Amino acid sequence: MNKHKRITKSEGLELLKNSDLLDLGQQADGIREKLHPEKTGTFIVDRNINYTNICINKCTFCAFWRDKENRDAYVLSEDELFRKIEETIRLGGTQILIQGGLHPDFNIEYYINLLKSIKSRFDINVHGFSPPEICYIADKSDLTIREALRVLKSSGLDSIPGGGAEILSDRVREILSPRKIKSSSWLKVMEEAHRLGMRTTATMMFGSVEKPEDIIEHLDAIRNLQDRTKGFTAFIPWTFQPGNTELAQKSKGTVPDLRTEQSEVVESGLSPCGATAVEYLRVLALSRIYLDNIKNIQASWVTQGLKIAEVALRFGANDFGSTMIEENVVASAGVSYRVSKEDIIRAIKNAGFTPAQRDTYYNIIKRF
């Protein structure tokens, strides 16, 4: 394959299905080397703040959501929120990632107040509200997506996380998250946000019920949008965590629709219930190769653990994501790798990279 030529969907599919993992990794490592010759492994110090776990979407792969009536349903108080932000700043944090469930009683006023109350008190980047939340906010207040984004931006929203993308294939979304926004809406929110000058990330959750073709569809949709807007700072592939989720329960008993084509899923090496490390690195490496217009690829220590995240830096990744002062969503699925900033710095060094703390826009703040 010509290194300077963009790979096609069918070439991508072929690599995903049939390439040797070490060949694929080597190729991704070479591309990463060209994009980041300084061999810096970056991370951000930030905190995940989930303002509520009450959610009307109830996605089958999610262990975090609760009904409003549920005993452990919560909405964070302002005091708690401010305390968490103060602590983040004290720990050298530059960003809060603020996301939550789709609360049935919130309208845009809630979010405006939330943002303004933060911005009037703290000098911190607010990275918040993934596209499903943005769509919900717009919907509840009868605004267009663009109008909602404008209001949120003027209230203090700086950038948008790429969550809720899951797999951008409506066939898969029908099983995973039938009540969640469709692929086109996710892409539309991102496109509008980019046009308003906001930067966002893009994610992909795989290892559930998708087929290799769906992964390629997803990567292609992201690449096409990035060609138009250049607004994505990073791509973050991560794997479905089956613990405590409806999807995992289901797949033990009745078989979800897509799995009637299970033989195909198995042949491709992608497990229907949680991807293994080999599959994770394969998708990560392919992402680096396919997304030639996105500068940064994040390794996911939260879903893979530090060792595989370290290895991921040699399979195309150049960023370790966040130190995650607090993480609730993945932890509720029973995965909890407790990790300190020092652990992250050591893992990056172990991979032969220079660790560096960055801000939301990948500007280096401090090298270690």
Added chain:
Amino acid sequence: MLSKIKDKILSGQRLTKEDALRLFETDDIFTLGKLASHAAKKKNGNKAYFIRNIHINPTNICVNRCKFCAFSRSKGEEGSYELSINEILQKLSTFNSSASGRLGRLSTPFSEVHITGGLHPDWTFEYYLEMISKIKKTFPKICIKAFTATEIEYFSKISGLSITDTLLELKKHGLDTMPGGGAEIFDIAVRNQLCPEKLSGEGWLTVMEATHEAGIKTNATMLYGHVENYGQRVDHLLRLRELQDKTNGFQAFIPLAYHPKNTEIGGAYSSGIDDLKTIAISRLVLDNFPHIKAYWIMLGEKLSQLALLFGADDIDGTIIEEKITHSAGALSGNAMTAEQLKNLIKKAGKIPVERDSFYRELKVNE
């Protein structure tokens, strides 16, 4: 940069000390992984082995207090324990029947019990012999893989028998194979720092030589990622290779990643890339070892799977109740089902083969 070494490997020549050091110093993990895979394929094709096994640690009371160990206790110390033979039999039959229940009555739930423990100040050699023979009598189909070289040397001391007679007694009472623990790093400077009371490197090799001569197959290990340097790792590998040339009694080599929690020397967990390199270099240097094992308890499920693409051909087994590594902060679970193991192997593109203690194939899952 590795082209000379690559040529050597492809033409089947043995690697030298300098070659091995060169490999530890390279950051070309891709070439290293491919060469190790090539070597692994020559030995075992596309197969990767696992076993249905159980771990029993009869006691954590130990007269040695190695500084890398978080498992051992002194007698009377809080948290110390000792299992009676009946308790051991009870554990085995509980595992046995609960697993049989799951698998249906026709399946054999376990084919191996792995027994290692502390050097108990009061237990007699007869006690160990009785332990082995009672297990054998109660579970005649289960292979007994028991006692590291350190324990053997200790038994010889407490019984007054020679190493060979100690081994022959154990064999007579039902010992089938031996694990490879206690090797740590052979180099004397490292040993003086880590485990001055423990059997020396030479002593370990002497016991293993006698074991192989007594017709007992063993494994070999290397505990890395603490205070040793690459040179000391290479020296360790070469001494194992030399003994294997002589006896051909080693089945698998198992590099063990050091775990820092609750140990006297502390420090950090090993690096994932170093784990993979160590597996790969072991495969390339130990050209006379049939198997390289990625022990998932120590490497974690994820890295062990990846190790199958870096020269390993075995990921150990179901391992119920792992205690030693978990005392030092293992991040892995302490048991996996055969289905989970098979899934990891398949997803790495290998053929899962269930084996017994002697690497005889029980079931090939094409």
